[in-house]
Amino acid sequence: xxxxxxxxxxxxxxxxxxxxxxxxxxxxxxxxxxxxxxxxxxxxxxxxxxxxxxxxxxxxxxxxxxxxxxxxxxxxxxxxxxxxxxxxxxxxxxxxxxxxxxxxxxxxxxxxxxxxxxxxxxxxxxxxxxxxxxxxxxxxxxxxxxxxxxxxxxxxxxxxxxxxxxxxxx
Amino acid sequence: xxxxxxxxxxxxxxxxxxxxxxxxxxxxxxxxxxxxxxxxxxxxxxxxxxxxxxxxxxxxxxxxxxxxxxxxxxxxxxxxxxxxxxxxxxxxxxxxxxxxxxxxxxxxxxxxxxxxxxxxxxxxxxxxxxxxxxxxxxxxxxxxxxxxxxxxxxxxxxxxxxxxxxxxxxxxxxxxxxxxxxxxxxxxxxxxxxxxxxxxxxxxxxxxxxxxxxxxxxxxxxxxxxxxxxxxxxxxxxxxxxxxxxxxxxxxxxxxxxxxxxxxxxxxxxxxxxxxxxxxxxxxxxxxxxxxxxxxxxxxxxxxxxxxxxxxxxxxxxxxx
Numbered sequence: 001x002x003x004x005x006x007x008x009x010x011x012x013x014x015x016x017x018x019x020x021x022x023x024x025x026x027x028x029x030x031x032x033x034x035x036x037x038x039x040x041x042x043x044x045x046x047x048x049x050x051x052x053x054x055x056x057x058x059x060x061x062x063x064x065x066x067x068x069x070x071x072x073x074x075x076x077x078x079x080x081x082x083x084x085x086x087x088x089x090x091x092x093x094x095x096x097x098x099x100x101x102x103x104x105x106x107x108x109x110x111x112x113x114x115x116x117x118x119x120x121x122x123x124x125x126x127x128x129x130x131x132x133x134x135x136x137x138x139x140x141x142x143x144x145x146x147x148x149x150x151x152x153x154x155x156x157x158x159x160x161x162x163x164x165x166x167x168x169x170x
Numbered sequence: 171x172x173x174x175x176x177x178x179x180x181x182x183x184x185x186x187x188x189x190x191x192x193x194x195x196x197x198x199x200x201x202x203x204x205x206x207x208x209x210x211x212x213x214x215x216x217x218x219x220x221x222x223x224x225x226x227x228x229x230x231x232x233x234x235x236x237x238x239x240x241x242x243x244x245x246x247x248x249x250x251x252x253x254x255x256x257x258x259x260x261x262x263x264x265x266x267x268x269x270x271x272x273x274x275x276x277x278x279x280x281x282x283x284x285x286x287x288x289x290x291x292x293x294x295x296x297x298x299x300x301x302x303x304x305x306x307x308x309x310x311x312x313x314x315x316x317x318x319x320x321x322x323x324x325x326x327x328x329x330x331x332x333x334x335x336x337x338x339x340x341x342x343x344x345x346x347x348x349x350x351x352x353x354x355x356x357x358x359x360x361x362x363x364x365x366x367x368x369x370x371x372x373x374x375x376x377x378x379x380x381x382x383x384x385x386x387x388x389x390x391x392x393x394x395x396x397x398x399x400x401x402x403x404x405x406x407x408x409x410x411x412x413x414x415x416x417x418x419x420x421x422x423x424x425x426x427x428x429x430x431x432x433x434x435x436x437x438x439x440x441x442x443x444x445x446x447x448x449x450x451x452x453x454x455x456x457x458x459x460x461x462x463x464x465x466x467x468x469x470x471x472x473x474x475x476x477x478x479x480x481x482x483x484x485x486x487x488x489x490x491x
């Protein structure tokens with residue numbers, strides 16, 4: 001009766017595969033200004049407790065997990081509302097020490113600076129795409145947007161980043 | 171901006187953090203109270219266990235034929251049984267795994283491997299070596315969103331009565347013993363390719379139905395053992411009380427009956443007739459109300475697992491051609 005041996009997920013493998021996705025989702029979503037490990041841990045704790053509610057015939061596991069991660073991100077934003085993202089961006093981009101300059105010169109730091117000033121929605125979709133590694137279809141399923149809408153927003157956002165990146169190099 | 175730069179922020183989580191978090195999750199799991207619910211996965215595991223046990227115990231007492239050294243089991247009928255959920259929880263544990271039950275002498279001759287995604291029903295049929303049957307009726311707005319084929323699996327099992335008796339002892343069943351003549355007997359379990367077609371009824375996040383089909387699994391094993399006695403052992407292991415197990419074992423057709431243990435979260439079940447064939451329909455509560463229908467037709471076994479009303483699920487099942 002193999003057709004109903006919808007075997008319970010191999011949690012060890014799921015953890016190994018999904019941890020970097022969630023971790024990087026938060027890195028892209030909030031940059032270095034937050035405790036990424038704490039948000040990642042909160043996501044996995046919620047998912048672990050609720051794992052019996054996961055239905056593989058409703059959504060892919062990564063989509064389900066990223067829905068929880070998005071909720072954790074929303075909770076974090078609510079709790080830290082007074083911290084304006086622009087201030088975070090300045091904090092990342094600022095710094096006068098040679099060491100800070102060196103860090104800022106790296107691609108990662110530049111990307112973090114550019115992401116920090118993006119509108120919330122664009123930044124979230126970029127975090128899902130490049131941080132969590134979701135496909136446009138999976139992002140659409142997780143956010144409720146249409147797949148074409150996701151593609152359009154991401155395209156514009158990347159175009160914008162590309163323009164700013166080039167501008168910064170001049 | 172090169173696309174590669176978009177990945178510049180990615181980095182692996184620190185190993186120490188990953189290990190610490192995993193340890194914390196496992197600790198929290200231990201602290202949680204035992205769950206009453208029995209999700210589909212657990213039920214499926216139990217079904218597999220009972221199917222295998224039933225199959226292993228399914229031998230006619232006498233089969234006088236020149237080629238009757240091997241008896242054959244094929245699924246024709248389904249019978250639902252309310253059994254002790256605690257027992258099945260124990261059977262699903264490491265200590266009482268199916269391999270333990272049948273003596274840890276399982277030789278996997280052909281590993282079916284993971285399901286292979288296919289792009290069309292025709293491709294699924296080609297891979298499975300059979301014409302794939304489809305429902306002629308679907309709810310409005312339905313479409314196929316996933317298809318896969320799991321290849322044939324073949325295993326050889328050598329019975330170990332000593333181990334079986336030990337398991338019964340551990341479960342507190344001391345009034346029954348495995349027949350000595352079973353010891354060392356070799357059984358072959360063949361699970362033909364399984365085709366799965368998943369339908370979505372409506373837009374994103376809408377209800378879904380999975381239709382599984384395969385030629386009946388087959389078990390061959392030596393004849394000459396008292397099948398009713400073995401069946402009784404299987405039912406006792408499944409948690410049935412002594413008197414019920416004995417009565418049930420005597421009346422059931424072990425050659426062709428698949429026993430379906432009902433999960434504790436099942437809300438209803440009934441015998442159904444699917445296009446003239448006997449079947450069983452079970453409703454249970456998971457994250458959504460789910461209907462599972464099992465039936466056989468023409469040497470093929472079907473399973474339909476659907477997150478929709480039973481009437482609709484039955485209509486789909488009845489229209490499979």
